[in-house]
Amino acid sequence: xxxxxxxxxxxxxxxxxxxxxxxxxxxxxxxxxxxxxxxxxxxxxxxxxxxxxxxxxxxxxxxxxxxxxxxxxxxxxxxxxxxxxxxxxxxxxxxxxxxxxxxxxxxxxxxxxxxxxxxxxxxxxxxxxxxxxxxxxxxxxxxxxxxxxxxxxxxxxxxxxxxxxxxxxxxxxxxxxxxxxxxxxxxxxxxxxxxxxxxxxxxxxxxxxxxxxxxxxxxxxxxxxxxxxxxxxxxxxxxxxxxxxxxxxxxxxxxxxxxxxxxxxxxxxxxxxxxxxxxxxxxxxxxxxxxxxxxxxxxxxxxxxxxxxxxxxxxxxxxxxxxxxxxxxxxxxxxxxxxxxxxxxxxxxxxxxxxxxxxxxxxxxxxxxxxxxxxxxxxxxxxxxxxxxxxxxxxxxxxxxxxxxxxxxxxxxxxxxxxxxxxxxxxxxxxxxxxxxxxxxxxxxxxxxxxxxxxxxxxxxxxxxxxxxxxxxxxxxxxxxxxxxxxxxxxxxxxxxxxxxxxxxxxxxxxxxxxxxxxxxxxxxxxxxxxxxxxxxxxxxxxxxxxxxxxxxxxxxxxxxxxxxxxxxxxxxxxxxxxxxxxxxxxxxxxxxxxxxxxxxxxxxxxxxxxxxxxxxxxxxxxxxxxxxxxxxxxxxxxxxxxxxxxxxxxxxxxxxx
Numbered sequence: 001x002x003x004x005x006x007x008x009x010x011x012x013x014x015x016x017x018x019x020x021x022x023x024x025x026x027x028x029x030x031x032x033x034x035x036x037x038x039x040x041x042x043x044x045x046x047x048x049x050x051x052x053x054x055x056x057x058x059x060x061x062x063x064x065x066x067x068x069x070x071x072x073x074x075x076x077x078x079x080x081x082x083x084x085x086x087x088x089x090x091x092x093x094x095x096x097x098x099x100x101x102x103x104x105x106x107x108x109x110x111x112x113x114x115x116x117x118x119x120x121x122x123x124x125x126x127x128x129x130x131x132x133x134x135x136x137x138x139x140x141x142x143x144x145x146x147x148x149x150x151x152x153x154x155x156x157x158x159x160x161x162x163x164x165x166x167x168x169x170x171x172x173x174x175x176x177x178x179x180x181x182x183x184x185x186x187x188x189x190x191x192x193x194x195x196x197x198x199x200x201x202x203x204x205x206x207x208x209x210x211x212x213x214x215x216x217x218x219x220x221x222x223x224x225x226x227x228x229x230x231x232x233x234x235x236x237x238x239x240x241x242x243x244x245x246x247x248x249x250x251x252x253x254x255x256x257x258x259x260x261x262x263x264x265x266x267x268x269x270x271x272x273x274x275x276x277x278x279x280x281x282x283x284x285x286x287x288x289x290x291x292x293x294x295x296x297x298x299x300x301x302x303x304x305x306x307x308x309x310x311x312x313x314x315x316x317x318x319x320x321x322x323x324x325x326x327x328x329x330x331x332x333x334x335x336x337x338x339x340x341x342x343x344x345x346x347x348x349x350x351x352x353x354x355x356x357x358x359x360x361x362x363x364x365x366x367x368x369x370x371x372x373x374x375x376x377x378x379x380x381x382x383x384x385x386x387x388x389x390x391x392x393x394x395x396x397x398x399x400x401x402x403x404x405x406x407x408x409x410x411x412x413x414x415x416x417x418x419x420x421x422x423x424x425x426x427x428x429x430x431x432x433x434x435x436x437x438x439x440x441x442x443x444x445x446x447x448x449x450x451x452x453x454x455x456x457x458x459x460x461x462x463x464x465x466x467x468x469x470x471x472x473x474x475x476x477x478x479x480x481x482x483x484x485x486x487x488x489x490x491x492x493x494x495x496x497x498x499x500x501x502x503x504x505x506x507x508x509x510x511x512x513x514x515x516x517x518x519x520x521x522x523x524x525x526x527x528x529x530x531x532x533x534x535x536x537x538x539x540x541x542x543x544x545x546x547x548x549x550x551x552x553x554x555x556x557x558x559x560x561x562x563x564x565x566x567x568x569x570x571x572x573x574x575x576x577x578x579x580x581x582x583x584x585x586x587x588x589x590x591x592x593x594x595x596x597x598x599x600x601x602x603x604x605x606x607x608x609x610x611x612x613x614x615x616x617x618x619x620x621x622x623x624x625x626x627x628x629x630x631x632x633x634x635x636x637x638x639x640x641x642x643x644x645x646x647x648x649x650x651x652x653x654x655x656x657x658x
């Protein structure tokens with residue numbers, strides 16, 4: 001036998017003993033009898049020490065089994081793999097590669113006193129960074145073994161260190177082809193077939209990189225789908241070093257369970273360990289034929305695997321997308337930017353868009369705010385329009401209601417409410433126009449009317465520029481001064497209200513706004529979130545008066561801006577107020593002329609329209625909606641239509657945002 005492997009005697013085991021010993025497995029060549037004798041003597045001395053169990057090849061009983069199968073089984077059983085790499089025996093290197101792949105603790109021996117053996121080892125280069133114990137006799141082997149104690153640090157796994165230093169591979173599931181050092185005809189043809197085949201490839205070409213590192217080979221074989229090693233015949237120069245490298249890599253590939261083809265140019269005497277793995281060829285055509293026969297089933301398996309992987313990824317992608325699909329947020333404010341993209345127009349929307357003055361009424365969640373966003377987006381798409389959106393947040397009306405509870409006449413209360421809302425509407429319109437002018441590009445040249453408006457707003461900054469809710473609260477604080485005027489002085493009350501609400505300032509503001517906005521095709525003022533301060537347990541009569549005052553003022557302001565009065569430019573003003581249906585219903589109880597209120601009701605009694613909204617929502621969320629639909633069908637077929645497992649949830653809100 002050319003090469004032998006140490007193994008425990010059949011039937012012996014340290015498992016279950018009270019003092020289990022580490023099992024060591026030695027690979028060494030038998031052709032150099034003096035070195036074999038030295039190693040076998042060292043094995044006996046180590047066993048006599050009683051610390052470990054070391055087995056030599058003479059105790060290996062193959063018993064008719066394939067040699068390579070027996071060797072692999074014995075390597076799997078050991079904990080420490082010891083290899084004598086003196087002379088770079090291909091059998092020993094094949095077994096070393098297998099042991100590295102099996103994540104064994106590796107300990108190398110080299111008789112460095114043999115000049116040629118040391119020189120060849122250094123030229124081989126793959127193992128120079130691994131380290132070895134130098135020896136010339138058995139005593140030196142035993143001394144080095146006890147000094148370095150590889151049986152104590154079993155966690156030092158060479159495979160893990162090599163893979164960590166190499167990092168992730170550039171390609172996975174590739175066909176790794178180790179070419180010959182010489183550009184033989186067979187090597188050239190095989191490289192061409194590998195590179196153009198259906199399996200993506202990685203080719204180790206010594207003509208480009210003379211020698212890759214051992215971590216690189218470990219990295220590539222670990223990630224490879226299959227491996228092809230091409231050996232040189234004994235007629236070529238330096239065939240020993242070339243074939244030694246391929247023997248090491250081939251053993252590693254077998255240890256990793258990779259499909260392996262070992263080709264060799266004839267004449268070549270195959271080493272015993274991989275005798276049954278090696279295929280020899282005399283011509284390039286024969287090499288191609290061998291490769292074609294070997295690769296055909298691999299290609300079929302590879303293509304089937306790719307198809308399954310692609311199908312699996314498509315299904316998983318569809319699963320993730322289905323889990324992520326949402327018909328929308330139940331609150332339109334959470335997706336104000338996306339609502340206009342999938343909004344489906346309704347009768348209430350169209351009527352509001354055409355009318356000069358509207359009250360949009362609907363239950364909570366029916367899409368009032370969504371309609372506001374859609375209207376805003378539609379109007380702003382035309383630069384000739386101006387939109388002023390009033391959405392007060394976190395405001396309180398209790399302070400104003402407290403003033404209304406004072407002993408004021410009905411006329412005084414009406415005047416107070418109308419003046420209050422007029423002040424807020426005028427200043428909000430001025431603020432939105434001012435903000436729009438400030439937001440224009442630096443090169444924009446303002447007209448004299450625009451400059452005058454900006455100067456006016458800057459002059460009354462404290463009254464105009466704060467947020468709506470802040471101005472509302474500040475106005476309520478100012479109105480508390482009404483108590484200083486005797487209630488019986490009706491004229492004084494009105495003058496006082498006029499002073500507190502800066503009516504003179506509003507008259508000037510009307511002139512400036514008219515001059516700036518007269519050329520706008522449409523100026524829209526839309527008010528939402530009035531229901532935030534609505535308290536159903538409060539004084540419904542006063543609350544209704546307050547909101548009716550807003551409705552009345554809105555219409556009056558629209559009419560005032562629409563008249564071409566002396567010194568006042570005409571503005572095409574458009575008002576839309578958005579109210580919850582329960583608030584609107586409570587107000588109607590106190591309304592005098594209910595039929596004259598321009599209400600636009602948002603109702604959902606058309607199931608087809610609701611389906612359209614859901615479809616539009618899907619198309620908006622998914623840019624390639626048709627692809628998603630096909631994937632959805634794939635998943636449903638894959639799961640037999642059991643959509644309960646796919647995580648699809650539909651909200652019960654029949655609204656534009658749900």
